[in-house]
Amino acid sequence: MKSKFSMSWRSSKQPRKQRKFLYNAPKHIRLKLMSAQLSDTLKTKYHKNSLPLRKGDTVKIMRGQFKKTTGKITKVLLRLNKVLIDNATITKKDGSKVFYPIHPSNVSISELILEDKRRLKRIEKK
Numbered sequence: 234m235k236s237k238f239s240m241s242w243r244s245s246k247q248p249r250k251q252r253k254f255l256y257n258a259p260k261h262i263r264l265k266l267m268s269a270q271l272s273d274t275l276k277t278k279y280h281k282n283s284l285p286l287r288k289g290d291t292v293k294i295m296r297g298q299f300k301k302t303t304g305k306i307t308k309v310l311l312r313l314n315k316v317l318i319d320n321a322t323i324t325k326k327d328g329s330k331v332f333y334p335i336h337p338s339n340v341s342i343s344e345l346i347l348e349d350k351r352r353l354k355r356i357e358k359k
Contacts, residue, residue, distance in 0.1 A: 255314065263311050269337045275345065279356050284345070286316055286337055287352070291344035294321060294335060303343060307332065316340060 238257040245251060258266070268285045269292065276282060286292070286309055293303045304320030315334035322330040347353050 260311065263314065266314060267309060267311060267316075267337050269340045269342050272341055272343045275342060281356065284342065284352075284356065286340070286342070287346055287349075289346040290342055292316075292318060292340045293343050294318065294339060295341050296339040297335065299333065299335070310334060 238254075238259060242250075242254060255263075255266070264285055268283045270283045271279070271281060272293070286306060288306050288309055290306050291303060292306060294300055299318075299321040302318075302320050304318040306316055307319050308317040310317065313334065314336065316337055317332040317334060318340075319332075321333045321335060323333050324330055345352075345356070347356070
């Protein structure tokens with residue numbers, strides 16, 4: 234099996250090929266994969282269903298042990314395809330708190346950071 238990324242690859246039933254696509258994907262494609270759905274109010278306001286996640290966005294966790302928890306994104310791990318949220322922490326045995334990584338598909342954006350001009354253009358573009 235080839236190890237390089239292929240833009241001609243469309244889909245496969247095999248999980249190993251799906252994982253290979255994600256692990257070997259370049260950054261511009263990984264950024265699109267880091268998108269999450271918008272809340273109902275933001276969907277009606279911007280006429281979009283989903284947007285890529287950014288540091289500072291306020292999100293609501295929809296799945297997992299932190300379900301219905303809201304918090305701000307502290308870090309976006311592009312290589313791992315995960316997001317770290319300030320209210321989603323686990324206490325370790327020694328007492329220290331560690332962020333719990335969450336997949337972007339398990340998150341809904343409730344507030345956007347609109348400081349970036351490029352992001353503003355992307356949202357308001359039809």
